[in-house]
Amino acid sequence: MPNVKVVGISKFFGNIKALRSINLEINDGEYVVLLGPSGCGKTTLLKIIAGMWEPTGGKVYIDGHDVTDLPPEDRNIGFVFQNYALFPHLNVFDNTIYGPVVRGKDSEESRRNAKEMLNLVRLAARHDAYPLELSGGMQQRLAVARALTTGSSLLFLDEPLSALDAKIGAELRSEMRKMIKDLKLTAVHVTHNQEEAMEVADKIVVMRRGGVEQVGSPEEIYRNPTNLFVAHFLGDANFIEAAASDWGKCCKLKMLNWEMEVPKVKPGAYVAVVRPEKVEVGDDGAEGVVKNFRFLGGLSYVEVGIGGESVISRFPSGREYESGEKVCVRFKPEDVKLFKYPDEGLKEALRID
Amino acid sequence: MGGERKLVSGKLPELAFYSIVVLFFLLLVFAPTLYIALRGCPDSSAVCFPQIYLTKEMGDALFNSFSIAFSAVVLDIIFGIPIAWVIARYKTKFKVYLNFLVDMPLIMPTAALGFSVALFWGGAGIGLLSKGFWMILAVHVAFTYPYIVRTLSAAIEEVDITYEMASRTLGAHPLTAFRTVTLPLFQSGLLIAALLAFTRSLSETGATMMAVGTGQFFAATAPTQTLLYKNNGDMASAISLSIILIAVSTILLALVRYLSNRFGIPVVKVYPSLEKSINSLKLEKNAFAFAFFMIIILVPSFYLLKFVSYSPGEFGDIMNAIGISLAIAFVATVLNLVFGVGMALLIGRNKFGLGPIFEFLTDMVMVMPTVALGLSLGMFWNLFKMNELLVLAMVHMSFSYPYIVKPVAASIRDLDKNLEDAARVLGATPFKVFRTITLPLIMPSILAGAVMAFMRSLSETGATLAVSKTFKTIPVLIVGFVSASKYGDAAFASALLLGVSFIAAFLLRRK
Numbered sequence: 001m002p003n004v005k006v007v008g009i010s011k012f013f014g015n016i017k018a019l020r021s022i023n024l025e026i027n028d029g030e031y032v033v034l035l036g037p038s039g040c041g042k043t044t045l046l047k048i049i050a051g052m053w054e055p056t057g058g059k060v061y062i063d064g065h066d067v068t069d070l071p072p073e074d075r076n077i078g079f080v081f082q083n084y085a086l087f088p089h090l091n092v093f094d095n096t097i098y099g100p101v102v103r104g105k106d107s108e109e110s111r112r113n114a115k116e117m118l119n120l121v122r123l124a125a126r127h128d129a130y131p132l133e134l135s136g137g138m139q140q141r142l143a144v145a146r147a148l149t150t151g152s153s154l155l156f157l158d159e160p161l162s163a164l165d166a167k168i169g170a171e172l173r174s175e176m177r178k179m180i181k182d183l184k185l186t187a188v189h190v191t192h193n194q195e196e197a198m199e200v201a202d203k204i205v206v207m208r209r210g211g212v213e214q215v216g217s218p219e220e221i222y223r224n225p226t227n228l229f230v231a232h233f234l235g236d237a238n239f240i241e242a243a244a245s246d247w248g249k250c251c252k253l254k255m256l257n258w259e260m261e262v263p264k265v266k267p268g269a270y271v272a273v274v275r276p277e278k279v280e281v282g283d284d285g286a287e288g289v290v291k292n293f294r295f296l297g298g299l300s301y302v303e304v305g306i307g308g309e310s311v312i313s314r315f316p317s318g319r320e321y322e323s324g325e326k327v328c329v330r331f332k333p334e335d336v337k338l339f340k341y342p343d344e345g346l347k348e349a350l351r352i353d
Numbered sequence: 354m355g356g357e358r359k360l361v362s363g364k365l366p367e368l369a370f371y372s373i374v375v376l377f378f379l380l381l382v383f384a385p386t387l388y389i390a391l392r393g394c395p396d397s398s399a400v401c402f403p404q405i406y407l408t409k410e411m412g413d414a415l416f417n418s419f420s421i422a423f424s425a426v427v428l429d430i431i432f433g434i435p436i437a438w439v440i441a442r443y444k445t446k447f448k449v450y451l452n453f454l455v456d457m458p459l460i461m462p463t464a465a466l467g468f469s470v471a472l473f474w475g476g477a478g479i480g481l482l483s484k485g486f487w488m489i490l491a492v493h494v495a496f497t498y499p500y501i502v503r504t505l506s507a508a509i510e511e512v513d514i515t516y517e518m519a520s521r522t523l524g525a526h527p528l529t530a531f532r533t534v535t536l537p538l539f540q541s542g543l544l545i546a547a548l549l550a551f552t553r554s555l556s557e558t559g560a561t562m563m564a565v566g567t568g569q570f571f572a573a574t575a576p577t578q579t580l581l582y583k584n585n586g587d588m589a590s591a592i593s594l595s596i597i598l599i600a601v602s603t604i605l606l607a608l609v610r611y612l613s614n615r616f617g618i619p620v621v622k623v624y625p626s627l628e629k630s631i632n633s634l635k636l637e638k639n640a641f642a643f644a645f646f647m648i649i650i651l652v653p654s655f656y657l658l659k660f661v662s663y664s665p666g667e668f669g670d671i672m673n674a675i676g677i678s679l680a681i682a683f684v685a686t687v688l689n690l691v692f693g694v695g696m697a698l699l700i701g702r703n704k705f706g707l708g709p710i711f712e713f714l715t716d717m718v719m720v721m722p723t724v725a726l727g728l729s730l731g732m733f734w735n736l737f738k739m740n741e742l743l744v745l746a747m748v749h750m751s752f753s754y755p756y757i758v759k760p761v762a763a764s765i766r767d768l769d770k771n772l773e774d775a776a777r778v779l780g781a782t783p784f785k786v787f788r789t790i791t792l793p794l795i796m797p798s799i800l801a802g803a804v805m806a807f808m809r810s811l812s813e814t815g816a817t818l819a820v821s822k823t824f825k826t827i828p829v830l831i832v833g834f835v836s837a838s839k840y841g842d843a844a845f846a847s848a849l850l851l852g853v854s855f856i857a858a859f860l861l862r863r864k
């Protein structure tokens with residue numbers, strides 16, 4: 001039963017600290033997504049766990065065994081590379097059976113197994129085609145099939161869908177999750193696409209600048225981000241500057257040109273985080289002027305300028321707004337998450353890179 | 354396609370430009386090399402087809418040439434692959450030095466290198482080999498090795514390392530991964546490298562003469578035998594052997610081109626336990642290959658520096674020869690730069706669909722044994738009663754021409770065509786595009802090609818010997834010193850030539 005434990009892993013490339021003391025646990029049968037902006041160290045972490053790179057410090061355990069010094073071929077991890085790395089000189093079938101062959105297990109059974117795997121990813125009919133003759137989606141499925149024929153129940157996927165166009169990627173990701181769950185595999189999937197992460201993950205690990213920011217289920221992270229960056233990176237959010245002052249049993253929160261009562265917090269400067277779907281546009285609340293309106297199909301979106309800030313609301317399509325129209329926005333105290341105003345400034349705290 | 358058409362304006366100047374380039378190549382480089390096939394009557398300049406015959410003597414020389422070239426290439430590949438792999442794959446500081454060390458023997462003129470290697474193995478050095486077959490083999494391994502390693506490391510570098518990684522995660526040991534994935538993916542590079550080294554060995558004269566015995570002109574290989582015929586006045590035999598050499602190298606070239614597209618290394622058989630145990634011998638650390646490189650290639654190549662002694666009597670001759678060598682190399686390189694880059698454009702861009710043809714013809718010149726080439730060119734240019742120095746320059750221009758065309762054509766082929774189109778759309782004329790976009794981007798390979806061509810010219814012996822009557826280039830002078838047993842002077846001249854080559858390479862690289 002595969003479980004992975006990463007303890008204090010760090011990796012330096014010269015002066016660049018790609019990973020700083022990462023701790024992480026991946027349980028058997030879990031679908032874990034490493035999510036973070038480009039360059040935050042996701043690939044580095046994956047390659048260290050798979051044994052392709054040596055960490056500067058720290059340990060990797062698989063099934064409780066220390067594998068830090070084991071070469072990749074002895075770790076038994078299926079790996080799907082970002083650009084698939086399908087062997088261009090081997091056809092679909094030979095690519096699929098490559099793992100058993102190089103392990104010296106080229107038996108009747110392994111050939112049957114490989115065929116089954118190709119059936120599973122709907123490529124059996126193309127078994128004698130070469131990788132370059134396949135579409136992007138087919139290549140992706142072949143890469144998954146090849147990684148699985150080794151019989152490994154631990155599957156690593158490095159941005160497996162980023163080379164595909166959005167629609168195909170979206171179709172494949174639910175298909176892939178279903179297959180991985182049916183085969184009872186443990187999967188670690190790297191992406192910088194938050195929508196993809198929300199859809200496939202049991203557990204999301206949000207990373208930034210070589211560190212882990214938050215670990216939790218998609219819902220947990222969306223509803224309860226532990227800091228401004230996570231709130232910003234997962235889903236859209238309004239970030240509103242606010243000031244809290246003591247008001248006896250509760251606190252008064254001043255923001256925009258409006259105020260509301262919130263449960264007691266320490267008085268001071270805050271950033272109020274409100275998801276756009278929780279913002280109502282009406283005749284009551286903070287007064288502002290419509291800056292932009294967009295019809296997006298099922299939903300519509302309106303941006304309301306208030307003082308120097310703007311607040312975005314997303315709502316089921318129906319009402320339409322004109323630029324320059326005077327409106328009010330409001331939201332409920334329970335939909336507001338308060339974070340201490342960051343010392344480095346709001347912009348810096350939200351910065352993606 | 355339609356959009357591309359519109360971008361091409363000024364068809365006429367373009368046509369004129371490429372006509373000049375092609376004419377230059379055909380008339381001044383290519384045709385003269387084949388002129389020998391029309392000189393059946395060596396004593397008159399009339400055109401008649403030569404008789405081609407093969408005596409026992411010629412057969413022996415050809416057999417020697419082929420077995421030496423074959424053995425040298427096999428040794429080079431076995432011991433070159435690990436070093437090439439380290440150069441391509443390791444990301445250490447050590448790699449930079451290794452890269453430089455591997456290039457060192459390239460800078461050494463082959464006559465000097467052959468002299469040095471012969472000193473090392475012979476009585477003056479460790480005394481392991483006496484002059485003859487094995488000595489020639491040792492010399493040939495030394496000067497072909499850098500060609501193999503250079504070409505192979507470039508080919509390996511082009512194979513994405515992720516393939517090796519993918520293979521490892523699927524359970525292959527490093528050696529298995531290399532053999533089943535990397536090797537098949539660069540096999541055409543391997544074949545080309547082997548061809549280059551093989552034909553260099555087949556054509557080498559100066560270095561061989563250093564390894565076949567002092568004093569007399571002992572003919573051991575086909576090129577030296579050709580020279581011997583020529584010196585003895587037996588032009589008919591010299592011409593016959595030359596034509597056989599040209600034919601054989603052309604056939605080899607065609608064969609390799611054909612094979613490199615069709616030949617596949619089977620990957621099905623895998624020996625996991627055997628390869629694992631070979632791996633655990635730490636062969637991947639490449640200690641053995643590195644030792645081979647140091648002991649067989651590097652140390653023998655520079656062993657002659659131990660023998661340098663200075664005698665004032667020869668100093669004038671040496672300086673004179675260096676001057677002649679430099680002047681010839683300079684003229685040949687400059688002419689090739691002017692006309693070779695045009696040919697590289699034609700091949701790299703496949704203009705008028707002529708790319709493959711001219712690529713093959715250029716390759717033909719490259720694999721042609723230089724003695725045969727020199728003999729043919731010498732006879733051709735003497736038709737016009739040309740000055741001997743000029744004839745020498747023309748000969749050197751011919752055999753060094755491919756060394757500029759090949760790398761530049763390759764880099765033009767790799768160039769993103771969109772960059773040029775983008776510049777055109779932004780309003781640049783074709784000539785402006787070439788000057789501001791194309792030229793800067795291919796500059797590194799032009800320089801690299803120029804360095805190679807210059808070095809080849811500086812170190813060439815066989816072609817010069819086939820032509821020169823009075824003028825002595827520095828490698829010819831060194832050969833002369835060795836036959837007169839003036840080892841100190843030979844070492845001194847070699848060291849001086851080495852110094853000059855080094856400075857020339859350094860200056861050209863820096864620019």
Ligand SMILES: Nc1ncnc2c1ncn2[C@@H]1O[C@H](COP(=O)(O)OP(=O)(O)OP(=O)(O)O)[C@@H](O)[C@H]1O
Pocket residue numbers: 013016017018036037038039040041042043044045192
């Ligand atoms: N071989 C290397 N040498 C030097 N620095 C490297 C190397 N590989 C990665 N880095 C650096 O390590 C950091 C993390 O890189 P990594 O590839 O892990 O990011 P990532 O999260 O996978 O990004 P992406 O989403 O763009 O793939 C980056 O700053 C990168 O520049």
Ligand SMILES: [Mg+2]
Pocket residue numbers: 042043044158159
């Ligand atoms: Mg990555």
